[in-house]
Amino acid sequence: MRSLEILKDRFGALEAAANSSIKLARYAPEEELAMDLLVAESVLEFGSSLREASDGALQWARARGVGPLA
Numbered sequence: 001m002r003s004l005e006i007l008k009d010r011f012g013a014l015e016a017a018a019n020s021s022i023k024l025a026r027y028a029p030e031e032e033l034a035m036d037l038l039v040a041e042s043v044l045e046f047g048s049s050l051r052e053a054s055d056g057a058l059q060w061a062r063a064r065g066v067g068p069l070a
Contacts, residue, residue: 001057001058001061001067004050004053004054004057005054007050008050008051008054011046011047011050014043014047015043015044015047017034017035017040017043018035018039018040018041018043018044018047019040019044020034021033021034021035021036021037021040022037022040022041022044025037
């Protein structure tokens with residue numbers, strides 16, 4: 001459970017780069033971006049799935065009395 005939380009937190013930096021690349025694509029050519037647009041979209045999709053998995057694991061742990069209550 002803790003490893004999943006750490007992964008979710010650390011993944012935020014990669015998501016920030018993906019979001020920046022998508023926004024900058026409106027103004028700059030794709031070869032100047034930090035990340036390919038298809039990769040950026042995939043990163044954001046993975047981030048969404050990671051948050052869903054983390055939330056599901058937290059609910060599962062709370063239901064069994066082994067997770068944080070807050």
